[in-house]
Amino acid sequence: xxxxxxxxxxxxxxxxxxxxxxxxxxxxxxxxxxxxxxxxxxxxxxxxxxxxxxxxxxxxxxxxxxxxxxxxxxxxxxxxxxxxxxxxxxxxxxxxxxxxxxxxxxxxxxxxxxxxxxxxxxxxxxxxxxxxxxxxxxxxxxxxxxxxxxxxxxxxxxxxxxxxxxxxxxxxxxxxxxxxxxxxxxxxxxxxxxxxxxxxxxxxxxxxxxxxxxxxxxxxxxxxxxxxxxxxxxxxxxxxxxxx
Amino acid sequence: xxxxxxxxxxxxxxxxxxxxxxxxxxxxxxxxxxxxxxxxxxxxxxxxxxxxxxxxxxxxxxxxxxxxxxxxxxxxxxxxxxxxxxxxxxxxxxxxxxxxxxxxxxxxxxxxxxxxxxxxxxxxxxxxxxxxxxxxxxxxxxxxxxxxxxxxxxxxxxxxxxxxxxxxx
Amino acid sequence: xxxxxxxxxxxxxxxxxxxxxxxxxxxxxxxxxxxxxxxxxxxxxxxxxxxxxxxxxxxxxxxxxxxxxxxxxxxxxxxxxxxxxxxxxxxxxxxxxxxxxxxxxxxxxxxxxxxxxxxxxxxxxxxxxxxxxxxxxxxxxxxxxxxxxxxxxxxxxxxxxxxxxxxxxxxxxxxxxxxxxxxxxxxxxxxxxxxxxxxxxxxxxxxxxxxxxxxxxxxxxxxxxxxxxxxxxxxxxxxxxxxxxxxxxxxxxxxxxxxxxxxxxxxxxxxxxxxxxxxxxxxxxxxxxxxxxxxxxxxxxxxxxxxxxxxxxxxxxxxxxxxxxxxxxxxxxxxxxxxxxxxxxxxxxxxxxxxxxxxxxxxxxxxxxxxxxxxxxxxxxxxxxxxxxxxxxxxxxxxxxxxxxxxxxxxxxxxxxxxxxxxxxxxxxxxxxxxxxxxxxxxxxxxxxxxxxxxxxxxxxxxxxxxxxxxxxxxxxxxxxxxxxxxxxxxxxxxxxxxxxxxxxxxxxxxxxxxxxxxxxxxxxxxxxxxxxxxxxxxxxxxxxxxxxxxxxx
Numbered sequence: 001x002x003x004x005x006x007x008x009x010x011x012x013x014x015x016x017x018x019x020x021x022x023x024x025x026x027x028x029x030x031x032x033x034x035x036x037x038x039x040x041x042x043x044x045x046x047x048x049x050x051x052x053x054x055x056x057x058x059x060x061x062x063x064x065x066x067x068x069x070x071x072x073x074x075x076x077x078x079x080x081x082x083x084x085x086x087x088x089x090x091x092x093x094x095x096x097x098x099x100x101x102x103x104x105x106x107x108x109x110x111x112x113x114x115x116x117x118x119x120x121x122x123x124x125x126x127x128x129x130x131x132x133x134x135x136x137x138x139x140x141x142x143x144x145x146x147x148x149x150x151x152x153x154x155x156x157x158x159x160x161x162x163x164x165x166x167x168x169x170x171x172x173x174x175x176x177x178x179x180x181x182x183x184x185x186x187x188x189x190x191x192x193x194x195x196x197x198x199x200x201x202x203x204x205x206x207x208x209x210x211x212x213x214x215x216x217x218x219x220x221x222x223x224x225x226x227x228x229x230x231x232x233x234x235x236x237x238x239x240x241x242x243x244x
Numbered sequence: 245x246x247x248x249x250x251x252x253x254x255x256x257x258x259x260x261x262x263x264x265x266x267x268x269x270x271x272x273x274x275x276x277x278x279x280x281x282x283x284x285x286x287x288x289x290x291x292x293x294x295x296x297x298x299x300x301x302x303x304x305x306x307x308x309x310x311x312x313x314x315x316x317x318x319x320x321x322x323x324x325x326x327x328x329x330x331x332x333x334x335x336x337x338x339x340x341x342x343x344x345x346x347x348x349x350x351x352x353x354x355x356x357x358x359x360x361x362x363x364x365x366x367x368x369x370x371x372x373x374x375x376x377x378x379x380x381x382x383x384x385x386x387x388x389x390x391x392x393x394x395x396x397x398x399x400x401x402x403x404x405x406x407x408x409x410x411x412x413x
Numbered sequence: 414x415x416x417x418x419x420x421x422x423x424x425x426x427x428x429x430x431x432x433x434x435x436x437x438x439x440x441x442x443x444x445x446x447x448x449x450x451x452x453x454x455x456x457x458x459x460x461x462x463x464x465x466x467x468x469x470x471x472x473x474x475x476x477x478x479x480x481x482x483x484x485x486x487x488x489x490x491x492x493x494x495x496x497x498x499x500x501x502x503x504x505x506x507x508x509x510x511x512x513x514x515x516x517x518x519x520x521x522x523x524x525x526x527x528x529x530x531x532x533x534x535x536x537x538x539x540x541x542x543x544x545x546x547x548x549x550x551x552x553x554x555x556x557x558x559x560x561x562x563x564x565x566x567x568x569x570x571x572x573x574x575x576x577x578x579x580x581x582x583x584x585x586x587x588x589x590x591x592x593x594x595x596x597x598x599x600x601x602x603x604x605x606x607x608x609x610x611x612x613x614x615x616x617x618x619x620x621x622x623x624x625x626x627x628x629x630x631x632x633x634x635x636x637x638x639x640x641x642x643x644x645x646x647x648x649x650x651x652x653x654x655x656x657x658x659x660x661x662x663x664x665x666x667x668x669x670x671x672x673x674x675x676x677x678x679x680x681x682x683x684x685x686x687x688x689x690x691x692x693x694x695x696x697x698x699x700x701x702x703x704x705x706x707x708x709x710x711x712x713x714x715x716x717x718x719x720x721x722x723x724x725x726x727x728x729x730x731x732x733x734x735x736x737x738x739x740x741x742x743x744x745x746x747x748x749x750x751x752x753x754x755x756x757x758x759x760x761x762x763x764x765x766x767x768x769x770x771x772x773x774x775x776x777x778x779x780x781x782x783x784x785x786x787x788x789x790x791x792x793x794x795x796x797x798x799x800x801x802x803x804x805x806x807x808x809x810x811x812x813x814x815x816x817x818x819x820x821x822x823x824x825x826x827x828x829x830x831x832x833x834x835x836x837x838x839x840x841x842x843x844x845x846x847x848x849x850x851x852x853x854x855x856x857x858x859x860x861x862x863x864x865x866x867x868x869x870x871x872x873x874x875x876x877x878x879x880x881x882x883x884x885x886x887x888x889x890x891x892x893x894x895x896x897x898x899x900x901x902x903x904x905x906x907x908x909x910x911x912x913x914x915x916x917x918x919x920x921x922x923x924x925x926x927x928x929x930x931x932x933x934x935x936x937x938x939x940x941x942x943x944x945x946x947x948x949x950x951x952x953x954x955x956x957x958x959x960x961x962x963x964x965x966x967x
Contacts, residue, residue, distance in 0.1 A: 011964075039687070052722075052723070053246055053877075054722065054878070055879065055920065056877050056878070056879055057880055059881055060917075060918055071920075074723035076725075091916050095882065096911075100887070101883070103883070104879075133888055137886070147280075163962065168306070173306075173310055174306035174309060175306075175308055176308055177306070177309050178312050178718070178876070180876070181315075181874065181875050181876045182874035182875065182882055182885070182886075183871065183876065183883065183885075185882070189308060190308050190309055191296055191311050193299065200308075248913045275715050276716060278696070278699055278713065278716050279697065281694070282658065282697055283701070288721065309717075313716070313717065316701065316719060317698075317699030317700050319700030320699060320700075335621045335779070336619075336620045336622065336818065336851045337620075337621045337777035337778050337783070337851055338621075340777075340779070340851060340853060348519070371619050371661075372659065373618065373657065373700075373702065373873075374618070374619070374621060374659075375443075376480075377443060377444050378621055378775055379444045379482045379484065379624055379777065379784050381777060381778075383447070387449070390447025390448075391447070
């Protein structure tokens, strides 16, 4: 985690994003500044109020003078930086990333409770992913419906770990984590128990509402009914900051 | 720092004292999770969910985190191993010299896949990423003894003699 | 202990060793031990006792002598002679031949290029000292450099000396060591406590590489000394050696070495009578290649899943427990004592303009002399493979040499005359890497080799970032399809596309370099790919091929 900038004198910086001059405070990331200036950089694992993850790689941008790409969520602005967020190369990579997610597990929007409210779906639409040119893997995955109120469908999970982070960092329960590694990674509860048997779960439901897809949902919702309410997170973070 | 109230060990088994001692040496520090898990694996040969719950409680680490760590590292195993084991090294040098074929031969003969144990609990077949005996490629380890450059027949014979306990040693 | 006491230990041990008429060195590295070297050692020790010559003949177990293929090795009085392929039953023969002409059939020719073309700097004491006896190591110069640094040099002097030597990280990337040290020296902790750490990366995970293991097993005190000097230079009082749990012998020897050093007040408080304090402990890895990446290694030491995090901040500024952390590889630390002892200009004279010193390689695969070699930078691959390695066995033809493991690439006949240094290897499409060097002959299939490395990366991917998690899996499936002659030209195009994408977008070095073995085999051996690609029909038998695409269900 990046330590917050505690230096007393916050510097003002100017930089260019997609040819547009913008200014910001030192310590801000490229993503922060882009969003303040209504420049759209797509993200999936990033969520304001949770710790930095840097795993989805959708927010990769180009910096003038470097052949490497940089994750906008994890890169602090510097004076005179020239950022490109929408080159054809970046757009192609983003499309491939979304395709990789679509082929990794089983995303069938037509029968998904989150249809129309899904960040992965809207991202695919925005990026123009009409076809997946990677082979689908069609893994056989389980749905955990053991909890009274919530459901975890591994078929829809993109392993962004927002649920793991909100459970640990905001709720403080740390019921969720990731087991295994690589392509065999899965979200678990406690000792890989059915969610309903995980004693540490407080049934707060925060994980459901930060989940970008239909992986975590309220029980009893029908197709396209599962809209997520995410307003609580900035509110909670803000309240904690002012009271600490 | 307050002295941790130590949770009760899952069973009366004396080996839990080894685990407890290992955790005590590290001051029951939550950062010593992996060291503690090593001590469980060394004492018992595997780490089951009872052991994970015990370590989690003693170090005050969330259960899900312990499970996540155990399953991340391939050195840790959740199931008891067979009485005997055969490790086939799949490092580059060994692979180039045909360890893949050796592995398949053992798999076929004992009807197990890599990482599995025979139904009678006698033999576990494991693979290693590199045991660092590249000079002896293809390298295998049978019951802890490195066995370098074996032919298929030699390896089968070695395993069989271990299984039957007919080895002279 | 004071530096004077250190010297008197050395003198005393020298005197003791000098009383023996003969000294037998038995290699008890992991390689030789697997051919019963431990039993050879026992039989020799017993034989000496039984023969009543234990006052005249000293028998010790030592670290790797290099020529692992001919193990177990026994060296009499510094290779006068060197015996090879020794069985436990050969012990009496060796003892009987001590003052006579040695039996020719057991003697290993030390005039052969395998020995003559090498240059031992890091491994100078491996095979000579008893790694389990600190006084024997001290008698061979261990901790003299530490004494010199602590008593005659300032931390700034030490860093300057390391910088001037031109030493670069031996873990693979070749980052200038002096620059890293000065960054950590300048960094301040998160809360002004000034706590800093020195971490030794001994998580040697490259399949086909065992250089670091042999250094840790054969001369553990050299690694500890290097870390100690680093601690002094950067202002760290704590050090951690992160070792693979798969190296039990290295762990045992390091543990023993640390305990002996503590007992002799070479580690701990007021080291060698100065006000410098340095504690060392061992942390075990648990089987995750990705933990060789420094941020993942830190996560692992902290007791977490070994997943990397975005950099910056770099560990030099914010590493272990958010403190400035110096992470170097085993071989890098092992280079420090000779640099301090003999001076930076001596070291800078070895090697090429930009790559100084020597490098240890694990020379394996289809080559006659497999084992560990230490060579000056700038030597050519041809010299390594044909002179030191003795060429390709069984009358087969050379095809390629792979360096850098799963992050590296293959080089062919055309590139055999390039000098071995960081830049030349990179320019030729491979990397120096940590030192794995695998020779392949005409029977090796390069698509299979690429598939092997991709399978490795897939199973070692931590799963945090999507390009590596899904990309390695997709690329592996494509390589498998190509190898099994079920792929179309579209599949090959897709493979190339994914290589580019995974390289550019992955979070850490594992993903960023995972495509390298594919790219380099594609560059040099494209024909082997093409000959397995189906150019017409038949694809539908195995389901729709990739490039036809699938409707998105959106």
